[in-house]
Amino acid sequence: MKQRKPMPKIATTTEENISGLGQRQTRQRDAILQVLHSANGPLPVPEIHARALELRDKLGIATVYRTLKLLQENGTIQAVTLPSGETCYQGEPHAHHDHFQCRKCNQVFDLDVCPLRLKSGTELPGGFVVQDHQMLLYGLCPACV
Ligand SMILES: [Zn+2]
Numbered sequence: 001m002k003q004r005k006p007m008p009k010i011a012t013t014t015e016e017n018i019s020g021l022g023q024r025q026t027r028q029r030d031a032i033l034q035v036l037h038s039a040n041g042p043l044p045v046p047e048i049h050a051r052a053l054e055l056r057d058k059l060g061i062a063t064v065y066r067t068l069k070l071l072q073e074n075g076t077i078q079a080v081t082l083p084s085g086e087t088c089y090q091g092e093p094h095a096h097h098d099h100f101q102c103r104k105c106n107q108v109f110d111l112d113v114c115p116l117r118l119k120s121g122t123e124l125p126g127g128f129v130v131q132d133h134q135m136l137l138y139g140l141c142p143a144c145v
């Protein structure tokens with residue numbers, strides 16, 4: 001697995017702290033959340049950055065990385081790591097769902113159906129007890145078929 005991009009280091013300001021966000025950060029966070037909630041699947045960071053810039057100018061990529069990490073840590077959003085090593089983010093973690101990546105346009109979509117009927121608590125050979133799963137299927141999205 002490829003290594004994740006290191007978090008860009010940014011200058012620390014007085015309004016920055018781990019537990020809370022300043023006013024400016026709150027607006028930036030809201031723009032990022034709006035982007036994630038209007039997406040139809042997990043988005044890679046550069047895409048989140050580009051879309052958030054349309055809502056709010058002067059939003060640095062470092063801020064996007066930092067905000068996403070913060071939101072992930074407090075459980076507001078979910079990270080999905082693709083086999084390519086790229087980390088995508090999605091809005092509020094809702095009920096179980098799997099993902100589909102288009103091999104042509106590379107977009108990742110949320111699937112409404114779960115292709116794997118495997119109940120939580122199922123015991124697999126070897127004594128592994130399943131709690132949940134997350135699948136990434138590949139193929140062509142409706143726009144690329
Ligand atoms: Zn596609």
Ligand SMILES: [Zn+2]
Pocket residue numbers: 096097098113114115116133134135
């Ligand atoms: Zn599933």
